[in-house]
Amino acid sequence: MPELPEVEHISRALNQAVSGAKVISVEIRLPRLIAGVSPTTFRRHLRNSSITSVGRRGKWILFQLDSNRVLMVHLRMTGKFVTLSPEQPVPPYAHVIFYLADERRLVYCDMRQFGRLTVVANNKIEASDSLKALAPEPFSQNFNSDYLRTAMSKSRRSIKEFLLDQTRVLGLGNIYASEALFLARINPRSAANSISRLRVERLLEAIRNTLDEAIASGSTLRIDLTDGDGDYIGTDERFWRVYEREGEPCVNCGAAIKRLVQGARSSYYCPRCQR
């Protein structure tokens, strides 16, 4: 499900819901999802720790613990968090259950089981295997046109595939990569190292605007962690301009949106606007 904007909202919702909560025990139903440490160590490091705040780095959700450790969770495709009151049943695909001192349960659910959970020491977090190679945060000063131009100049891959590489550009996924290229009016097939300076500038702005707009529109939706599936509520509307719109008219020029496959994943673009 999530790209950076969704992870941003989920981490905000979690920060509201479980900051200050104390974990009294952890039930690991699917040990494969625990990475980096053994399930036993994972449980030991979580037990009797309080969550002081929840944030994110890229698409990783970071639960800061008062034990000077961080619980790191990546939702991958189908990971979700739900909080349950004592009378609520455990939902399907519940793989890790955190029992909280206030009698609630924080449940990690994941239909496809691609997600990962790990725990690391505070002072090792940025150097951890998961985070060390990530590109700068898209809204930080370090993610600027010099950075992007240099990174792109080293890559012969298509710009669409380049944008999905979290070590080059952080936060876009398959939807927002197409959306950003549409805003920047760049063809997804263009080689990353072939794109003009002007277009790199446009792409930088398009990446920021795409993420920014997605975060802003999501903020009116809110995530309800108690609704049983942890999903966005009340939206069937697609505010995407090209994604999943094959054959529909381009919002700019009316030409039919096209779909192509790159790196085994769908890309959508306007053949007239994106040359």
Added chain:
DNA sequence: ACCCTCACCTGCACGC
């Protein structure tokens, strides 16, 4: 350093 392929899972929509 870069980049390609395969792997990891379950479910759903679709066509025959």
Added chain:
DNA sequence: TGCGTGCAGGTGAGGG
């Protein structure tokens, strides 16, 4: 109805 296929908002290992 059943079965095969393709596809799904993501990475990571391994190898060239």
